[in-house]
Amino acid sequence: xxxxxxxxxxxxxxxxxxxxxxxxxxxxxxxxxxxxxxxxxxxxxxxxxxxxxxxxxxxxxxxxxxxxxxxxxxxxxxxxxxxxxxxxxxxxxxxxxxxxxxxxxxxxxxxxxxxxxxxxxxxxxxxxxxxxxxxxxxxxxxxxxxxxxxxxxxxxxxxxxxxxxxxxxxxxxxxxxxxxxxxxxxxxxxxxxxxxxxxxxxxxxxxxxxxxxxxxxxxxxxxxxxxxxxxxxxxxxxxxxxxxxxxxxxxxxxxxxxxxxxxxxxxxxxxxxxxxxxxxxxxxxxxxxxxxxxxxx
Amino acid sequence: xxxxxxxxxxxxxxxxxxxxxxxxxxxxxxxxxxxxxxxxxxxxxxxxxxxxxxxxxxxxxxxxxxxxxxxxxxxxxxxxxxxxxxxxxxxxxxxxxxxxxxxxxxxxxxxxxxxxxxxxxxxxxxxxxxxxxxxxxxxxxxxxxxxxxxxxxxxxxxxxxxxxxxxxxxxxxxxxxxxxxxxxxxxxxxxxxxxxxxxxxxxxxxxxxxxxxxxxxxxxxxxxxxxxxxxxxxxxxxxxxxxxxxxxxxxxxxxxxxxxxxxxxxxxxxxxxxxxxxxxxxxxxxxxxxxxxxxxxxxxxxxxxxxxxxxxxxxxxxxxxxxxxxxxxxxxxxxxxxxxxxxxxxxxxxx
Amino acid sequence: xxxxxxxxxxxxxxxxxxxxxxxxxxxxxxxxxxxxxxxxxxxxxxxxxxxxxxxxxxxxxxxxxxxxxxxxxxxxxxxxxxxxxxxxxxxxxxxxxxxxxxxxxxxxxxxxxxxxxxxxxxxxxxxxxxxxxxxxxxxxxxxxxxxxxxxxxxxxxxxxxxxxxxxxxxxxxxxxxxxxxxxxxxxxxxxxxxxxxxxxxxxxxxxxxxxxxxxxxxxxxxxxxxxxxxxxxxxxxxxxxxxxxxxxxxxxxxxxxxx
Numbered sequence: 001x002x003x004x005x006x007x008x009x010x011x012x013x014x015x016x017x018x019x020x021x022x023x024x025x026x027x028x029x030x031x032x033x034x035x036x037x038x039x040x041x042x043x044x045x046x047x048x049x050x051x052x053x054x055x056x057x058x059x060x061x062x063x064x065x066x067x068x069x070x071x072x073x074x075x076x077x078x079x080x081x082x083x084x085x086x087x088x089x090x091x092x093x094x095x096x097x098x099x100x101x102x103x104x105x106x107x108x109x110x111x112x113x114x115x116x117x118x119x120x121x122x123x124x125x126x127x128x129x130x131x132x133x134x135x136x137x138x139x140x141x142x143x144x145x146x147x148x149x150x151x152x153x154x155x156x157x158x159x160x161x162x163x164x165x166x167x168x169x170x171x172x173x174x175x176x177x178x179x180x181x182x183x184x185x186x187x188x189x190x191x192x193x194x195x196x197x198x199x200x201x202x203x204x205x206x207x208x209x210x211x212x213x214x215x216x217x218x219x220x221x222x223x224x225x226x227x228x229x230x231x232x233x234x235x236x237x238x239x240x241x242x243x244x245x246x247x248x249x250x251x252x253x254x255x256x257x258x259x260x261x262x263x264x265x266x267x268x269x270x271x272x273x274x275x276x277x278x279x280x281x282x283x284x285x286x287x288x289x290x291x292x293x294x295x296x297x
Numbered sequence: 298x299x300x301x302x303x304x305x306x307x308x309x310x311x312x313x314x315x316x317x318x319x320x321x322x323x324x325x326x327x328x329x330x331x332x333x334x335x336x337x338x339x340x341x342x343x344x345x346x347x348x349x350x351x352x353x354x355x356x357x358x359x360x361x362x363x364x365x366x367x368x369x370x371x372x373x374x375x376x377x378x379x380x381x382x383x384x385x386x387x388x389x390x391x392x393x394x395x396x397x398x399x400x401x402x403x404x405x406x407x408x409x410x411x412x413x414x415x416x417x418x419x420x421x422x423x424x425x426x427x428x429x430x431x432x433x434x435x436x437x438x439x440x441x442x443x444x445x446x447x448x449x450x451x452x453x454x455x456x457x458x459x460x461x462x463x464x465x466x467x468x469x470x471x472x473x474x475x476x477x478x479x480x481x482x483x484x485x486x487x488x489x490x491x492x493x494x495x496x497x498x499x500x501x502x503x504x505x506x507x508x509x510x511x512x513x514x515x516x517x518x519x520x521x522x523x524x525x526x527x528x529x530x531x532x533x534x535x536x537x538x539x540x541x542x543x544x545x546x547x548x549x550x551x552x553x554x555x556x557x558x559x560x561x562x563x564x565x566x567x568x569x570x571x572x573x574x575x576x577x578x579x580x581x582x583x584x585x586x587x588x589x590x591x592x593x594x595x596x597x598x599x600x601x602x603x604x605x606x607x608x609x610x611x612x613x614x615x616x617x618x619x620x621x622x623x624x625x626x627x628x629x630x631x632x633x634x635x636x637x638x639x640x641x642x643x644x645x646x647x648x
Numbered sequence: 649x650x651x652x653x654x655x656x657x658x659x660x661x662x663x664x665x666x667x668x669x670x671x672x673x674x675x676x677x678x679x680x681x682x683x684x685x686x687x688x689x690x691x692x693x694x695x696x697x698x699x700x701x702x703x704x705x706x707x708x709x710x711x712x713x714x715x716x717x718x719x720x721x722x723x724x725x726x727x728x729x730x731x732x733x734x735x736x737x738x739x740x741x742x743x744x745x746x747x748x749x750x751x752x753x754x755x756x757x758x759x760x761x762x763x764x765x766x767x768x769x770x771x772x773x774x775x776x777x778x779x780x781x782x783x784x785x786x787x788x789x790x791x792x793x794x795x796x797x798x799x800x801x802x803x804x805x806x807x808x809x810x811x812x813x814x815x816x817x818x819x820x821x822x823x824x825x826x827x828x829x830x831x832x833x834x835x836x837x838x839x840x841x842x843x844x845x846x847x848x849x850x851x852x853x854x855x856x857x858x859x860x861x862x863x864x865x866x867x868x869x870x871x872x873x874x875x876x877x878x879x880x881x882x883x884x885x886x887x888x889x890x891x892x893x894x895x896x897x898x899x900x901x902x903x904x905x906x907x
Contacts (some may be wrong), residue, residue, distance in 0.1 A: 006869070013865065016791050018736075019732045019736070020730075021736060022731035024726045025727050025730045025731075025742065026725055026726060027722075027726055027727070028723045028726065028790070029709070029727065029742070029745070029788050031723060031779075031783055031786065031788060032745070032746075032749065032780060034779065034781070035779050035780055035783030036748055036757060036760075036761075036785075037748075037750050037784050038757075038764055039760035039761045039763060039764035039765075040760045040824070041759075042750075042760065042763050042767055043756075043759065043760040043763045043764070044769075045769075046763050055765075079654070084826065096660060096663075098689060099653070099656050099659040100656060100657055102653065102655050103653030103654060103657040104657060106650075106653065107650040107654050107657070108651075108654065108657070112679045116657060116661070116821075116847070118663075118891075118892070118895055119661055119665075120660070120661065120664065121891070121895075122888055122891055122892075123664050123665070123668065125840055125844065125890075125891045126668075126844065126883070126884050126887040126888065127843070127844040127846065127861055127880075127883055127884070127889055128844065128846060129861045129865055130671075130844045130865055130880040130883055130884060131668065132866065133669060133864065133868060133876065133880060134667035134668050135667045136868075136872070137670045137671050137674055137877075138667045143725070144666075144670050161825055162725030174663070174664065174667065175777040177660075177663075177664065178664075181660075192818075204782060206649065222893065231753060232754075233727035233754050234753075235753030235754075235755040235756065236753075237755060238846065238847070238865070241846035242865075242868060248775040252753075252755050255755060255759065256755065257764060258758075259759050259851065260851075265763060268759060269759070269760075269763065272759055272760070273756075275753070276752065276756055276757065279751075279753065279801065281754065283751065287799055346808065349806060349810075369806075369809045369810060370809045370810075370812050370813055370814050370815075371812075373812075374810055375810070375811075376806075376807065376810040378803050378806075380801070380808060382801065382803040382804050382806065382807035383807075384804060384807070384808075384822055386825050386826055387825065395808065395811050395813075395821075396811030396812055399811055399812030399813055400812060406686060444810075445812070447812070448810060580831075604735075
């Protein structure tokens with residue numbers, strides 16, 4: 001046990017220990033309060049206003065903004081579209097990310113494993129906007145995809161995947177795939193060779209090994225990866241805008257519009273909090289599932 | 298050289314009482330071991346003496362000066378940790394000179410002191426090495442050098458040899474004793490290894506559940522344990538329980554006599570005998586005045602120089618006999634034999 | 649099976665790097681309309697050097713990133729010391745409170761900051777972005793320093809104190825030097841978090857005062873020009889270097905050989 005805590009357990013010294021701890025914590029938590037917690041409270045307050053506050057005009061309160069889904073039914077479509085995008089993205093990330101993570105954990109070793117791991121993590125820490133932008137180079141008319149297509153079929157019409165639903169999904173999968181690979185890799189690397197050897201000695205063939213051993217043991221990674229992907233994706237507006245153009249309308253873009261174009265901050269705030277509630281529900285549900293599996297995240 | 302006195306030290310964590318009314322005197326210049334099983338409070342006591350923990354009650358005096366509330370960094374102690382705690386980012390030289398610098402001794406004078414202790418621990422020439430370049434035994438010696446260079450008032454060692462393998466451990470025990478005698482420091486040594494405590498110490502204090510159960514010179518506490526715990530923790534012991542009479546107890550296997558004064562007659566009492574004090578004799582072969590006890594041989598464990606015989610007495614009482622193999626006796630399993638030993642070797646113990 | 653796994657891995661990496669490689673390549677391509685065939689040139693980098701808004705946005709990004717890095721690391725290290733040293737009541741709660749900045753979608757945090765800063769008169773601009781970036785970086789710093797402290801043994805400070813160091817001296821003589829790699833890693837991480845931050849910067853930017861990602865975004869909305877590729881390529885290179893240094897320092901994905 002740390003000396004400092006021991007020396008200070010007698011009544012005489014206790015006050016200085018608490019003061020010291022408080023002093024150490026105040027800058028960080030003070031900053032977070034100012035920059036995150038108070039703003040969230042402010043936004044909660046705003047969500048109950050009738051319109052954006054203008055100095056001189058009295059504040060009017062309403063819960064209309066939370067009833068927006070009823071007042072403006074098109075929001076249901078938008079919300080559903082966001083969820084669709086979230087599910088597609090998460091699903092594809094699972095399909096690509098899990099095998100990649102398993103391959104990294106089990107089919108490589110030593111130096112090459114280290115290098116491959118870095119290669120996969122690297123794009124993750126570069127600017128997301130730049131990566132989305134780079135996809136436009138590939139997907140647009142006259143872009144790389146179009147060019148490659150014409151190499152094989154010169155008479156085909158110009159091909160552009162840009163400003164379409166698939167484009168949005170591709171961009172999002174590209175941006176969030178490393179999350180899934182990382183979490184699944186953490187789970188996969190904990191799988192001992194001896195489990196698989198034991199299974200094989202009992203007569204299991206590869207499909208059985210995968211479904212009964214590898215997959216269940218990677219489940220915590222899959223779940224936490226899915227959360228890490230689904231939550232930001234349903235709130236994304238950058239990728240849908242840039243890659244989806246006019247059809248790229250999601251909850252994220254609608255909320256962003258309220259703040260930058262429509263100047264209807266109360267509505268934006270209410271929609272944000274609705275999304276936040278959904279996010280918190282997802283976290284609560286997933287932590288229960290993860291805790292049930294005896295995993296500490 | 299100063300003596301350490303502790304009076305009525307108590308320490309608890311929540312409902313758990315780790316140390317209870319512990320008092321002792323550690324004579325100046327002597328090597329004392331605190332011996333006990335894990336949970337006995339020996340490490341806690343050591344840390345309280347050192348100033349790492351504050352006691353709930355009691356007083357600690359270094360050479361008559363009350364240091365109970367003196368903080369660790371002003372107490373002038375030298376501590377060797379179980380994990381050595383060498384500073385990984387400093388060389389051996391910087392590790393050892395650390396305490397001297399804190400005392401205000403710098404430059405040439407400090408360097409001389411460092412060289413002196415490094416020589417004492419046989420590590421001259423290792424000054425520029427980093428801890429991770431040293432073997433376990435070498436790290437241990439640096440830790441020791443670091444603790445003694447500041448000429449502390451007391452040297453405290455917290456199971457410092459437990460991480461070493463057997464051979465190295467035995468070598469280090471000899472080294473440790475030599476260094477301690479050379480430096481003349483009052484030393485308190487914590488261990489759970491009774492053999493280590495017996496070979497190294499001038500005085501051994503046995504701790505059990507937060508109390509000192511017995512203390513004294515190794516020979517004295519081994520030959521004359523005062524409690525059942527002391528008898529069985531330090532070495533092996535055979536116990537005979539029964540109603541006390543004048544000069545002994547009555548057991549189902551007969552009267553066991555002791556040279557100790559028996560207290561309340563008629564009460565339940567326990568006598569203890571060390572296995573090496575007993576010998577196997579042919580029927581009727583015991584000397585007059587000796588205790589005789591019949592057992593059926595259950596196990597014979599041959600170990601080259603010695604053999605251990607485990608026998609079962611009349612009431613199922615298990616008795617262990619340790620016998621030097623001067624001549625090989627042909628004793629068989631299931632055979633009924635007599636054990637003989639002197640009443641002088643029979644010790645009255647309390648539970 | 650192993651060959652299949654490696655092939656899949658290779659395909660995944662191809663997917664991850666394809667657009668990046670294309671984008672960087674096009675930064676060196678002469679055509680202003682991104683048409684192939686490929687003609688090598690540095691023209692766009694020259695044009696970039698004359699693009700006022702992009703350059704000032706780059707300068708702002710770097711300025712804020714450096715400031716964020718220093719502030720977040722200082723503040724976060726102090727907090728981490730308190731959270732990982734002694735246990736006290738409410739410690740777990742405080743640790744949980746570090747999650748919102750990372751877990752809540754930045755869209756929500758960003759708009760919340762916009763609302764609050766407007767209401768309290770803090771307004772938008774570089775100072776607002778700094779406040780936001782530091783808040784987002786703090787949880788990461790606390791985590792990194794915390795991990796570094798796990799490998800630090802408590803008895804080292806005890807040993808120093810037994811030799812005469814006051815607790816404060818022991819901290820500076822023993823703990824701080826051993827934490828140095830973690831602190832540097834935290835600095836780099838905070839720098840990268842700030843440099844790459846788009847969403848929060850977007851909401852807190854004002855016309856004429858923005859950071860590089862925001863500027864790239866508005867440029868894209870106006871139309872594509874290759875100097876965006878040029879600055880993006882540079883941006884990627886800088887981020888990549890930072891990550892590699894950070895990985896080196898913390899042995900990511902490799903072995904931990906500290907004891």
